[in-house]
Amino acid sequence: xxxxxxxxxxxxxxxxxxxxxxxxxxxxxxxxxxxxxxxxxxxxxxxxxxxxxxxxxxxxxxxxxxxxxxxxxxxxxxxxxxxxxxxxxxxxxxxxxxxxxxxxxxxxxxxxxxxxxxxxxxxxxxxxxxxxxxxxxxxxxxxxxxxxxxxxxxxxxxxxxxxxxxxxxxxxxxxxxxxxxx
Amino acid sequence: xxxxxxxxxxxxxxxxxxxxxxxxxxxxxxxxxxxxxxxxxxxxxxxxxxxxxxxxxxxxxxxxxxxxxxxxxxxxxxxxxxxxxxxxxxxxxxxxxxxxxxxxxxxxxxxxxxxxxxxxxxxxxxxxxxxxxxxxxxxxxxxxxxxxxxxxxxxxxxxxxxxxxxxxxxxxxxxxxxxxxxxxxxxxxxxxxxxxxxxxxxxxxxxxxxxxxxxxxxxxxxxxxxxxxxxxxx
Numbered sequence: 001x002x003x004x005x006x007x008x009x010x011x012x013x014x015x016x017x018x019x020x021x022x023x024x025x026x027x028x029x030x031x032x033x034x035x036x037x038x039x040x041x042x043x044x045x046x047x048x049x050x051x052x053x054x055x056x057x058x059x060x061x062x063x064x065x066x067x068x069x070x071x072x073x074x075x076x077x078x079x080x081x082x083x084x085x086x087x088x089x090x091x092x093x094x095x096x097x098x099x100x101x102x103x104x105x106x107x108x109x110x111x112x113x114x115x116x117x118x119x120x121x122x123x124x125x126x127x128x129x130x131x132x133x134x135x136x137x138x139x140x141x142x143x144x145x146x147x148x149x150x151x152x153x154x155x156x157x158x159x160x161x162x163x164x165x166x167x168x169x170x171x172x173x174x175x176x177x178x179x180x181x182x
Numbered sequence: 183x184x185x186x187x188x189x190x191x192x193x194x195x196x197x198x199x200x201x202x203x204x205x206x207x208x209x210x211x212x213x214x215x216x217x218x219x220x221x222x223x224x225x226x227x228x229x230x231x232x233x234x235x236x237x238x239x240x241x242x243x244x245x246x247x248x249x250x251x252x253x254x255x256x257x258x259x260x261x262x263x264x265x266x267x268x269x270x271x272x273x274x275x276x277x278x279x280x281x282x283x284x285x286x287x288x289x290x291x292x293x294x295x296x297x298x299x300x301x302x303x304x305x306x307x308x309x310x311x312x313x314x315x316x317x318x319x320x321x322x323x324x325x326x327x328x329x330x331x332x333x334x335x336x337x338x339x340x341x342x343x344x345x346x347x348x349x350x351x352x353x354x355x356x357x358x359x360x361x362x363x364x365x366x367x368x369x370x371x372x373x374x375x376x377x378x379x380x381x382x383x384x385x386x387x388x389x390x391x392x393x394x395x396x397x398x399x400x401x402x403x404x405x406x407x408x409x410x411x412x413x414x415x416x
Binding site for chain 2: 085088091092093094095097098100101135137138140141145147148149150152173174176179180181182
């Protein structure tokens with residue numbers, strides 16, 4: 001008698017991203033019913049579990065823009081057998097990395113001090129707030145990444161194709177219409 | 183009897199004076215390229231057209247075809263090397279496709295799609311390259327320059343205006359405008375010059391028409407570059 005196949009454990013997170021890739025993941029629509037038969041979720045905005053346990057697959061949206069992102073990314077790498085960069089920001093820094101050619105302090109002053117009506121508070125300096133890095137980095141510059149799913153965001157079909165390939169033990173591969181960087 | 187060589191195991195007929203790339207294209211075989219253009223002599227800078235001949239890597243745009251050569255092009259090894267070249271081009275500049283007007287019509291992006299470059303592997307340089315919007319009809323976004331010199335060659339050899347040049351060497355190499363101020367607005371470049379229409383990436387852009395064709399319906403959104411390039415001779 002065949003024992004039921006253990007479910008694949010997946011963790012997801014958004015670092016310096018906009019949650020667009022997570023929205024795209026939810027865009028797999030009715031495939032979600034098939035997905036819950038195949039996988040269970042560990043740390044993810046979908047479960048609200050705060051820390052990652054041992055997992056088969058980790059999906060990372062967004063690049064690394066602050067100290068907390070670095071800790072979360074390392075936690076995922078420690079716990080996930082296969083780590084996947086999902087979307088433009090995770091792969092090359094994306095929109096947040098457009099600040100990389102600007103001076104960080106000038107950026108903060110522009111947002112919190114220089115604008116009309118914002119003179120009072122100054123740059124937020126609460127110890128609860130993670131410190132910003134001087135440059136936004138793609139995640140492969142900090143930890144080893146096994147696969148990349150490009151797109152801004154990748155389509156639901158692309159994410160579904162990639163995950164089902166991986167879960168079935170095939171080499172994940174995107175067809176030409178699924179390959180886009182925009 | 184006509185001369186021939188073997189291209190990925192298939193015989194290709196050629197005439198003396200043809201390069202490997204020209205002969206292969208004439209026979210219907212696509213070789214990836216960025217700096218090569220059918221109307222200009224070979225430039226040999228992008229190296230995307232590398233092929234393997236007798237165990238050596240050569241630029242097929244510049245290497246004359248020879249009787250009996252065995253050329254390897256569309257192989258996992260060569261395509262892997264092409265992918266690495268693309269990755270290096272991507273990390274050297276600032277190629278942020280989601281905000282680029284050229285997305286979907288960009289040959290660099292199209293080759294990355296076609297060669298299945300999903301990630302960029304190397305560390306990003308994030309160079310600082312301010313844009314030049316001084317010209318009334320043409321925007322210059324230096325962030326995306328891959329130094330193919332097609333604009334330089336078109337402006338010098340066809341338009342006769344010599345508007346563009348590359349300056350410095352190695353990592354400091356960059357595109358400049360031949361004007362005392364260094365600004366495009368102070369040159370005689372016109373929007374219908376060949377130089378303003380030949381950029382394979384998103385550096386030289388016509389103003390006010392950037393999104394005339396929506397994202398998703400553009401050249402390489404619809405068809406891969408290995409098909410498009412053989413259709414229009416580019």
